[in-house]
Amino acid sequence: MDELSQYTSHELKKRGIALYSYVDVPHFLKGNPFILTGYRAHLPPSLCIKSLFVWSNETLNIWTHLIGFFIFLFLCIYDNVVIIPRYEGTWVDHVMYSVFLTCFEFCMLCSAGYHLFCCHSEKVCKWWLSLDLAGISVGLLGCYVPAVYYAFYCFTGWQNFYLIVVSCLMLVTLFMQLHPRYLTSRWALRRLALLCTVVGFGIIPVTHWIYLHGGYTAPIVLEFLPKVAVMYVLGILALLFYATKFPERCCPGKVDYIGSSHQWWHVIVVIAFLWWHHSGLILMEHRYNNPCTVQQTVSS
Template identity: 35%
Template sequence: MSSTSETRLRHSAPSVTEAAIETGHRVVDTVKKVSHTLHWDELPEWSKDNEYILTGYRRLQYSFSGCLHSVFAYLHNESVNIHSHLWAAVLFLGFLVTANDHHIAQYPTAMWLDRAAFAVFLVMAVFCLLCSATFHAVACHSQEIARQYNALDYAGIISLIVGSFYPAVYYGFFCQPTYQVFYLGGITLAGIGAAVIVLAPRYATPAYRPIRTAVFVGLGGFGVIPLSHMVLSHGFTAACEEMGLAWVIYSMGFYLVGALIYANRFPERLAPGKFDLFFASHQIFHVHVVLAALSHYVGVLKAFHHWHGALNGTCVP
């Protein structure tokens, strides 16, 4: 090989290396650009909600198709929130469709009021869970869409809380229609009041999370009044049979614990960045909501079968 060729090779080697390095940098930059998720520091201010969740945020999509794609195509920090309530909604829709054949139709004493009590609770459960799943799915659309669907999410929570009271009060005061009307009217008005507060635009910001949580807890706490009335007038054992009280208490416990975990951002506040994709407080809250709704439905079934099975749909003096 001539000295001229050797010289050319020596000069070309660094150029090839530099070109490879430059290509590598371009690849890395391209990957960063097409990455589906962002870090907390890359988020627009309006979308920052939990400073202890550092990664896994979706890019703004500005389209519902992009939001839908994010639900099934890749993992992000809303994946668990979406799917936990999406599939729970499907489950409760199944309960709604099968309640009549599996339970209500078993007893000739069952009336339209029984069907209404079941329907109100199950429809509100499906509505709440779908609102929640939808909000978390489209929260990456844009600021305005996120705001609108966040309000829908709050409306769903209120609807489920209010709807849960209907079968409990109906069966708890099965033979006392005056109390049924009184307590159901009261919880309905309280639900409207709660909606006025939490749906106000000023309360939709992260700074008002404790107030929103307090309103939801207070609305759920309204149930202590008819429950206490039931226990004092009928006794705890009778209330467990006639109202499914034990399961109602379990349900309220799940709601309360879940709300407190959510409000205090536990456990991610103890280890920021470690619970970005799984086991964050909002995800735990979602699971508690599902467990609470399931517990409540068990209580409804227990009360229904008591009145129409053991008591044959009659009021015993």
């Protein structure tokens, strides 16, 4: 009751939702000292949802990944209904693409949910933050699913091996990140270890894939290695924005609503996922146009 009266008397203005400056918001919303204005705070869930249409410093963070969710939902339907049948794909192709794009959708939805509801209370903010971080890891691990399936298409033993490893990594990630102690400082090292494992793991199947196809000069490697490199460059660029808080660090208060580091991080993540989806389709097309040789199948 106290909280509710607080919302109606102090926090809400006549024509909508009040916005606060950095110094006035609760400590759990003070994650970025270079964003000075445009904060929402103390909102009940219904007003959090209403704030979707209020121009705050979270508006672009919410919408970039909400739109991202609908893009990947559309691609999931389109791939299953149009693209995969075009190549006379099997049920396994449908499963691979559905899992892959569902991971992206999960990532987008958790992120949009976090930015939408973080202004409710500390408890809700932490719960959604756990989901947001879990979503990032699941989205990253989702990238491995079609990549491993089509890259090791002719090496079924290794294909199964890497798919099992990726599935285990996903389960461990979800278990760890939804654990109540995940966000505590005591788990800082485990958090770092998990992120390094999720990102760094990719080097192992990529190196193995190059070796199995005969080295760097093999046509398939020459065609697809640059696509992997672009993905890593996009990932590093996104992480640089995330970690350095650039550009707001250089001009505090000037990019509160448009152009802040977190918005760049969001947009680059969507671009990276779209790039990987596009590359996955080319790899699938390549596999259907170039059937496995007996030699490849035997050596797996």
